[in-house]
Amino acid sequence: MKARGILSSALAFMALVSVAGKAPAAELEASMLANTCNGCHGPNGTSYGPAAPTIGGTNAAYMFETMIAFREGERPSTIMQRIAKGYSDEELKLIADYFAKQPFGRVVDQDTDPDLVARGKQIYDNLCEDCHEDEGMSAIDYPALAGQMMPYLDHQLHDLISGRRDLEKNEALSSKERRKKMRNLKELVETEGGDGVAAVIHFFGSKN
Amino acid sequence: MTNLSRRNFIKIGGAAVAGATLGLPHIARAAGGNVVIVGGGVGGATTARYLKLANPDISVTVVEPKASYHTCFMSNEVLGGERTLEGIEVGYDGLKSMGITMVQDRAAGIDPDAKTVTTAGGETLSFDRCVVAPGISFVTDGIEGYDEAAQEKIPHAWQAGPQTALLRSQLEAMEDGGLVVIIAPPNPFRCPPGPYERASLIAHYLKAEKPKSKVMILDPKEKFSKQGLFTQAWKDLYGFGTDDSMIEWNTFSKVGAINKLDAAAMTVETDFESFDPAVINYIPPQKAGKIALNADLADDSGWCPVDKMTFESSKHAGVHVIGDAAIATAMPKSGYSANSQGKVTAAAIVAALSGKEMPQPSYVNTCYSIAGTDYGFSVAAVYRYNAEDNTIAGVKGAGGLTPVDASAEQRKREVAFAHSWYNNIRKDTWG
Ligand SMILES: Cc1cc2nc3c(=O)[nH]c(=O)nc-3n(C[C@H](O)[C@H](O)[C@H](O)COP(=O)(O)OP(=O)(O)OC[C@H]3O[C@@H](n4cnc5c(N)ncnc54)[C@H](O)[C@@H]3O)c2cc1C
Numbered sequence: 001m002k003a004r005g006i007l008s009s010a011l012a013f014m015a016l017v018s019v020a021g022k023a024p025a026a027e028l029e030a031s032m033l034a035n036t037c038n039g040c041h042g043p044n045g046t047s048y049g050p051a052a053p054t055i056g057g058t059n060a061a062y063m064f065e066t067m068i069a070f071r072e073g074e075r076p077s078t079i080m081q082r083i084a085k086g087y088s089d090e091e092l093k094l095i096a097d098y099f100a101k102q103p104f105g106r107v108v109d110q111d112t113d114p115d116l117v118a119r120g121k122q123i124y125d126n127l128c129e130d131c132h133e134d135e136g137m138s139a140i141d142y143p144a145l146a147g148q149m150m151p152y153l154d155h156q157l158h159d160l161i162s163g164r165r166d167l168e169k170n171e172a173l174s175s176k177e178r179r180k181k182m183r184n185l186k187e188l189v190e191t192e193g194g195d196g197v198a199a200v201i202h203f204f205g206s207k208n
Numbered sequence: 209m210t211n212l213s214r215r216n217f218i219k220i221g222g223a224a225v226a227g228a229t230l231g232l233p234h235i236a237r238a239a240g241g242n243v244v245i246v247g248g249g250v251g252g253a254t255t256a257r258y259l260k261l262a263n264p265d266i267s268v269t270v271v272e273p274k275a276s277y278h279t280c281f282m283s284n285e286v287l288g289g290e291r292t293l294e295g296i297e298v299g300y301d302g303l304k305s306m307g308i309t310m311v312q313d314r315a316a317g318i319d320p321d322a323k324t325v326t327t328a329g330g331e332t333l334s335f336d337r338c339v340v341a342p343g344i345s346f347v348t349d350g351i352e353g354y355d356e357a358a359q360e361k362i363p364h365a366w367q368a369g370p371q372t373a374l375l376r377s378q379l380e381a382m383e384d385g386g387l388v389v390i391i392a393p394p395n396p397f398r399c400p401p402g403p404y405e406r407a408s409l410i411a412h413y414l415k416a417e418k419p420k421s422k423v424m425i426l427d428p429k430e431k432f433s434k435q436g437l438f439t440q441a442w443k444d445l446y447g448f449g450t451d452d453s454m455i456e457w458n459t460f461s462k463v464g465a466i467n468k469l470d471a472a473a474m475t476v477e478t479d480f481e482s483f484d485p486a487v488i489n490y491i492p493p494q495k496a497g498k499i500a501l502n503a504d505l506a507d508d509s510g511w512c513p514v515d516k517m518t519f520e521s522s523k524h525a526g527v528h529v530i531g532d533a534a535i536a537t538a539m540p541k542s543g544y545s546a547n548s549q550g551k552v553t554a555a556a557i558v559a560a561l562s563g564k565e566m567p568q569p570s571y572v573n574t575c576y577s578i579a580g581t582d583y584g585f586s587v588a589a590v591y592r593y594n595a596e597d598n599t600i601a602g603v604k605g606a607g608g609l610t611p612v613d614a615s616a617e618q619r620k621r622e623v624a625f626a627h628s629w630y631n632n633i634r635k636d637t638w639g
Contacts, residue, residue: 029568079574086606
């Protein structure tokens with residue numbers, strides 16, 4: 001048994017050497033980095049809910065900027081500020097590009113109220129459609145919102161309206177875009193009352 | 209079933225060794241190589257899935273005695289009455305649908321030289337690479353009155369399933385005014401915040417249903433995971449620190465170490481005191497799963513040393529050990545760690561089987577704890593491999609705990625994210 005132990009540790013030692021010898025040259029790989037996100041955000045970034053957002057199939061530039069904003073403490077979060085601090089710009093770029101190439105899965109049938117969905121559609125046409133095109137399905141210029149988790153949409157709208165998530169700090173947007181988004185959010189709250197926010201959430205949540 | 213073969217085995221000193229390997233007929237080989245995985249828990253299932261996702265030509269066989277798996281995560285919600293036992297059960301159809309072979313049996317021996325795994329049922333599985341992810345085993349000696357048989361009356365509920373159901377039924381049966389004693393394990397052990405989340409969710413149940421009852425934690429440790437956050441939660445929810453507190457935390461240094469557990473009389477005796485609880489939840493000290501110990505994969509600590517980049521055993525080449533059984537430096541023994549390590553190991557094996565170079569490993573851990581209604585918090589870390597000293601270390605400045613002064617809204621969101629984490633990691637692990 002002893003001899004076997006020595007032999008196998010010699011083998012293990014060789015294995016160690018061969019791997020360790022390669023370590024400095026090992027390359028960053030997008031999937032290796034991105035796969036660690038799936039534990040919370042679901043396989044390929046498609047969330048099975050109830051709240052963690054789907055990040056697969058989202059807009060690459062938006063995701064990159066968002067991760068930077070988390071890292072710099074400019075966008076509020078529960079946990080993402082702590083996690084984003086673990087990555088370099090280069091790594092975040094790889095992660096964002098990787099998820100942008102995955103499909104945006106809409107796998108959860110979320111509970112929606114048909115009346116709110118109908119009202120939400122009107123509000124959407126009026127206030128959201130310019131940016132979040134194709135009923136929120138498009139992720140070409142802005143993040144896709146259709147089929148996004150409703151509690152997540154609720155958190156974000158809540159934070160945007162309260163100013164906790166401060167659009168003024170979002171350098172990825174032009175000042176014109178910022179002004180427009182602030183104006184529309186204000187209108188959402190003022191002209192539609194509390195239900196307006198719920199209505200757009202139900203509208204986006206109804207898409208699958 | 210291309211990698212199955214039946215051979216005659218001779219047993220030498222407990223280790224199964226294949227006889228006359230050279231003389232045997234050639235084993236049919238999968239184009240991508242054969243991987244045998246011991247354990248269909250978090251680490252094993254994740255590795256299986258990510259191997260298949262990376263290269264469908266790799267033949268992947270998982271040896272697992274259970275027909276379905278109960279997740280330990282969220283099992284404390286079952287104890288608290290917030291979730292059913294079926295709600296934490298997951299089957300293996302997701303793995304099977306990817307072309308992964310499930311062998312429903314216990315692995316009885318691993319021979320790293322012959323590169324075979326033998327099952328209790330006598331099947332012999334040949335591998336190019338083996339992954340061992342058996343989780344934990346319990347140290348049951350050292351306390352008078354306690355052995356494996358006693359677990360039928362004094363559940364550990366630290367492997368979910370029937371043990372969880374037993375502990376829940378005891379909580380349901382106890383009368384108002386009863387005492388629940390949780391005996392926490394020494395470090396290192398599976399799920400460092402687990403005993404304290406358990407105390408919280410049992411108190412949550414008792415507060416609503418049996419408000420004169422109490423939970424007492426007896427702890428060999430002087431401090432514990434997320435202590436500030438749990439203490440704050442217990443103050444906010446269960447009167448911690450007052451005379452009416454529903455939770456009490458006593459260290460062995462204060463009440464003495466456990467000497468005797470009497471399953472018939474339901475008593476707990478320590479060096480200085482004796483308790484008369486209605487329910488005893490003894491979570492014993494832990495080691496790597498038995499198969500890892502028997503296959504000579506563990507060191508004197510009872511856990512398995514590995515190369516931190518590939519999780520290849522430091523003792524036996526070609527065999528990887530992941531999850532709770534492995535020594536992974538800074539990574540805690542958690543489901544998220546086992547899942548993350550499974551992905552790194554899959555990448556290491558894909559690289560090894562194809563003769564390519566493995567990319568830089570990347571590892572993450574996130575652990576949520578739920579202390580009561582709308583009351584959640586978390587710890588997170590992003591890790592890097594350090595080749596110089598073969599360690600996995602947290603990235604400085606990243607990760608850490610939910611702030612103790614987080615708002616009620618933040619705590620509520622963390623519960624929603626804990627439940628999301630649960631749904632997503634289940635899918636990510638078992639498909
Ligand atoms: C109460 C509690 C709460 C927890 N909460 C969390 C949490 O919120 N988040 C988190 O990340 N982690 C949590 N954990 C920890 C988590 O459950 C473990 O860290 C995780 O399961 C480890 O994965 P593993 O693959 O190493 O072992 P396991 O998941 O235990 O899998 C081991 C598998 O191997 C099988 N096996 C054993 N021996 C053999 C053999 N000889 N042959 C074949 N198969 C074998 C077993 O049947 C089992 O299915 C919690 C744990 C507990 C107890």
